[in-house]
Amino acid sequence: MKIRITAIRKASYPDLMVKYENPIEHTCDVLEGQEWISIDGRCPEGMCPSAWGSMREFVEALVRGEGNFYDGWMKNPNSAMISCNDGFRPVSFYIEVI
Numbered sequence: 570m571k572i573r574i575t576a577i578r579k580a581s582y583p584d585l586m587v588k589y590e591n592p593i594e595h596t597c598d599v600l601e602g603q604e605w606i607s608i609d610g611r612c613p614e615g616m617c618p619s620a621w622g623s624m625r626e627f628v629e630a631l632v633r634g635e636g637n638f639y640d641g642w643m644k645n646p647n648s649a650m651i652s653c654n655d656g657f658r659p660v661s662f663y664i665e666v667i
Contacts, residue, residue, distance in 0.1 A: 570608075570609060570610075570631075570632045570666065571606055571607070571608055571666075571667050572606070572607040572610070572628050572631055572632060572664055572665065572666060572667065573604060573605075573606055573664070573665050573667045574604065574605045574606070574607060574613065574616070574624070574628070574662050574663075574664050575602070575603070575604045575662065575663045575664075575665075576599045576600060576601055576602065576603045576604075576660050576661075576662055577601065577650070577661045577662065577663050578601060578660070578661045579597070579599060579600070579601050579658065579659075579660045579661075580658065580659050580660075580661075581657070581658045582656070582657055582658070585656065585657055586657050589657075590657055596658060597617065597653075597655060597658050597660065598617075599617060599620070599660045606667075607628050607632075607664075609632060610625075610628055610629040610632040610633075612625070617653065619653055619654060619655065620653035620660060620662065622654070623651055623652065623653050623654050624649075624651040624653075624662055624664055627649045627651055627664055628664055631647060631648075631649070631664065631665075631666050636648075636666075645665060647665060647666040648663065648664060648665040648666070649663075649664050650662070650663055650664075651664060
């Protein structure tokens with residue numbers, strides 16, 4: 570089974586970065602609109618490992634035919650909206666069965 574993962578929105582919180590984050594040279598490379606395909610619940614090539622860790626359980630559940638998370642949370646029961654765990658520049662990902 571195939572699951573499409575689409576980066577829908579990338580937020581940025583510069584005030585939090587200034588207050589809490591050490592300066593770093595390389596940050597998130599994900600672009601809004603970027604897509605990946607997970608086949609049989611495997612991590613797609615090029616997917617950020619941290620982002621994958623945030624969504625893996627949902628992708629695996631969709632592959633198993635599960636869905637309708639949280640009793641009707643999503644309009645499409647075979648999908649989920651998951652954000653990565655970067656508190657300074659989180660990315661929201663839409664995952665769906667295709």
